[in-house]
Amino acid sequence: MTVDLVLKDAKVFTPNGIFEAGLAIDGDRIVKVAREANLPPASERMSLDGNLLLPGLVDIHVHLRGQGLSYKEDFYTGTAAAAAGGVTTVADMPNNMPVTMSVETVKERMKAAEGDVVVNVAFYSAFPEKIEEAASIVLEGGAVAFKLFMSKKVGGVDPRDSQLLSRAFKEAASLQVPVAVHAEDPNLLEERRAEALRSGKSDVEAYLEVPSPGVEEAAIERAVKLAEEAGARIHICHLSSSRGVRAVSAAKRRGLPISCEVTPHHLLLTVEDLKSIGAAALVNPPLRSRRDVDSLWRALRAGFIDVFASDHAPHRLEEKSLPIW
Ligand SMILES: [Zn+2]
Structure with missing residues (x-):
């Protein structure tokens, strides 16, 4: 033959x-x-x-731009970049313009991408304003999972509202889809930002004080508690700190359905690189200390990190050079 x-x-x-x-x-x-x-x-x-x-790689955390953010990247250039890196499936996050948070917006985004993508694309949705509409986003719209930004409101759910979050997690649990969590505690972030502003500092180091490892840890612990009560499966995005690793490992040891990811930038760069590279190396969560990076590597070697993901999220250089507050 x-x-x-x-x-x-x-x-x-x-x-x-x-x-x-x-x-x-x-x-x-x-x-x-x-x-x-x-x-x-x-x-x-x-x-x-x-x-x-390699087999085609899967990147479960990308922010393809397109639609109202096409000036940063479009579906073709974003997916071509994935293909060039050996990635044949990407999962697209919902903080788009418009935000993916309803049957209509999921379908609209799929339609915008159609014919313009060169790899497989799956779509996340944010939670809708009316939680009872979550089911149709999955069943009718075709979203594969929900993304919850705990740092600020993206979509219909204010992350400070524990009651609403709890309902959202319950809905995801009954739909048997996971919730991917951007773990930064909104109240702590707010307090620390106010403190930094009061101090009058506006350099990169002042910026780094705000989304501290403790902010990550607090959000993971809160997400774990809410998800456990709801019976939901959660995935902690871009784990970046030793305290974050500790919070996830505590949940894993208790046998809860939780997974986590690390990004290449959090594994390969430290805060020292941010100081030398400058604003272009600003990422969210930020680059961390050598101690935090070492702890991510230890967790990786111990087989404790489930997923590598890029958190591909392009911006224009001017946007990264804006004043930090
Ligand atoms: Zn992201």
């Missing part, structure tokens, strides 16, 4: 390790993974020069 394409001289990543091998592809299917001698004849043979060959 002659297949369409053989990719040879690759290091093939498999669940059992990395092997020097190649792939045979016929039509749209991989028909064989084997050492070169065992690969079938092909219409075309291509050498991968010993490069690593």
